[in-house]
Amino acid sequence: MKLPKLPVYLTLALMFAIVVSVDVVKATSTSFTVHGGEEVVKTIKLAVEDRVSIKFSVVGQTNHAITFYMVYPNGSVRDFGDVGSFSYSFVCNLEGEYRLCFSNVASSEEKLVTLDYEVQHYIFGIPQMLFLTIIIVLVCLAAVATFVLMGKPR
Numbered sequence: 001m002k003l004p005k006l007p008v009y010l011t012l013a014l015m016f017a018i019v020v021s022v023d024v025v026k027a028t029s030t031s032f033t034v035h036g037g038e039e040v041v042k043t044i045k046l047a048v049e050d051r052v053s054i055k056f057s058v059v060g061q062t063n064h065a066i067t068f069y070m071v072y073p074n075g076s077v078r079d080f081g082d083v084g085s086f087s088y089s090f091v092c093n094l095e096g097e098y099r100l101c102f103s104n105v106a107s108s109e110e111k112l113v114t115l116d117y118e119v120q121h122y123i124f125g126i127p128q129m130l131f132l133t134i135i136i137v138l139v140c141l142a143a144v145a146t147f148v149l150m151g152k153p154r
Contacts, residue, residue: 029116034066036108042100042115049122050092054100056115057085066111067103072096
């Protein structure tokens, strides 16, 4: 008996759409220089329930610290003060752009900042990768069940 092509094509199209639309984990590692008297701002676009981990270290000629603060999408500011080695993790509760601000306005020397951050997306409190894996398994099980039920003689 010949398998109908429509369920097979729909299953493949759904699996392709899921794979293409996935933005599972965003991790960035970068280095940049903050000149004396200047400020550098890096932005991160986040969704509610995203888990974020930020780490950076600062190297200067004599002083290995820089003023760091975060600006949340609602405009509130969290000031972490002068830091040289920094590590911070949080769960995002506001959707939008978060600005990471590295201020060197109080110094005349250049500072080299090495920034590493990772964003893990969550859906319904489940890591996005696990959630999508469950969806793919369910779609595959539905395709197998359709194949078995359509192959049985009545």
